[in-house]
Amino acid sequence: MDEEDNMPVVPPMSAEERERRAKQRDEISSCMGKYLLKGYTMLQDTCERCNTVLLRDKERNLLCVLCDEIAKPKPAAPQQQPKQQQQQQP
Numbered sequence: 001m002d003e004e005d006n007m008p009v010v011p012p013m014s015a016e017e018r019e020r021r022a023k024q025r026d027e028i029s030s031c032m033g034k035y036l037l038k039g040y041t042m043l044q045d046t047c048e049r050c051n052t053v054l055l056r057d058k059e060r061n062l063l064c065v066l067c068d069e070i071a072k073p074k075p076a077a078p079q080q081q082p083k084q085q086q087q088q089q090p
Contacts, residue, residue, distance in 0.1 A: 024066075024070070027070055028052060028065055028066055028070065031065040031069055031070060032053070032055065032065050035055050035063065035065065036055070039057070039058060040055040040056060040057050040063065041055065041056045041057075042054075042055055043055065043056055043062075047064035047066065047067055049064070049067055050064065050066045050067055050071075052064050052065060052066040052067070
């Protein structure tokens, strides 16, 4: 019995899913590059949740750019209140 016979069958990805994953990889790479320029170190370890390569800062804190930066909910922008028209009194 070949080892290939034991491999799970993975259905083909749609074009939209391939494009979404490619965009996400590009975003991860760009974000990692910014952190590396700030002095972070790229580790050989990966995130347990998403399998992205981990970074470490000088204080030895770990960072997963996907879980901690890209995928985390962004704070909502404050909604602007419509300007109330000032009524001029005669």
